[in-house]
Amino acid sequence: MTKILSNKNNLQVIYEDNHIIIVNKRAGDIVQGDKTGDKPLSDVVKLYIKDKYNKPGNVYLGVVHRLDRPTTGVVMFAKTSKALPRLNKLFSEKEAKKTYWAIVKNLPPKTKDTLVHWLKKNPKNNKSTAYIKEISEGKKAVLHYTHIKSLDNYHLLEVELETGRHHQIRSQLASIGCPIKGDLKYGFDRSNPDASIHLHARELKFIHPVSNENIHVIAPLPTDAVWDACED
Template identity: 50%
Template sequence: LVQGDQTGDKPLSDYVKEYIKDRYKKPGDVFLGVIHRLDRPVSGVVVFARTSKGLERMNRLFHDRKVHKTYWAITAARPEPLEGELVHYISKDSTRNVAKALDRPSNRYPDAKRSELTYKMLAAIGTNVLLQVEPRTGRPHQIRVQLSRIGCPVRGDVKYGFEHPNHDGSIHLHCRELAFEHPVKKEPVVITADPPHEQLWDLFMHLWE
């Protein structure tokens, strides 16, 4: 949970504020800008801004699609082909918090937005397949609904077609890397995060040891 919601659960942003307050001995309220969000069951890299100017500059990078995002997803099916590009039109039902991927624009879903990603298979262990996914657009639930549309729902993602949930409520989708040019220093910034320690993720991580 990146930012507070109606559940009342403590969000990641509150933990980061506490860290900043302690680390830099800041009195009173601490500013923290939420630049982007991950779906609640998704793990991985999250970037915050410590100043309002930093927030404005980072928001511009995301808006202009100058942040390169790399995700890992584990599915129980191999995509055909094993590497390719997906283009769908995604409509979001905010009431039900669910998205729908269409193969083409439809008058029934006038709000549907063009959504693009590339993917490739990195490895397979038994029936489990590790995909690297790079979204070119930032639509709600984009990777989840687009992979489901081609018959490769993310493991644990019952909202989008996987048959059973993970025991902890997570899904096997992880933001592996964010890369961008620092808005002030103009230097390349690459932030990576390993997947959480979990049996299936660990099996794939051991392949690179």
């Protein structure tokens, strides 16, 4: 299990070096600023760096990738302008391996499978619809899932993405009758009390773009009865 290096101001830092900082995002946090005007996670990380290293003036921080607001888990930022383009390249060339855990309502049709859909985003309701055949303006989406364990009322799936589309995991799992716990938008029957969904960016593996070391981080699960049962 990855050790939490810092938990100051509700910011869980799970990896940090001169070029990179990786945090365990809480449900409800937005990675970058948006029209809501809510304080983004990027600003919280900047403040953490400024306080920790007594940095005068503005702190540099590059956003490498994002997670949906109700989702939890691994988010990486670049601390230097040298690291940012290299990290962006890692993600664009799919050399960073991300693994997600999803808790779903129904047992999927197969224990292990690859899902291929074409996703079309509707900006009016911020929702993507999955189609099994290619459609106009649809973007191809590919993921692999494995059933890890069954709980009393739910099922834990491990998911690996080949593509990074809008709401991809949420939309594709819902399309096979497996909406994620708490995800009203994609067909679950009720929301979670904290407005989260049970989708967690669990692991990230990559080769460090500056030191060339193999980096592997695991984000601790949120604390609730259902997630706790996944580690029993």
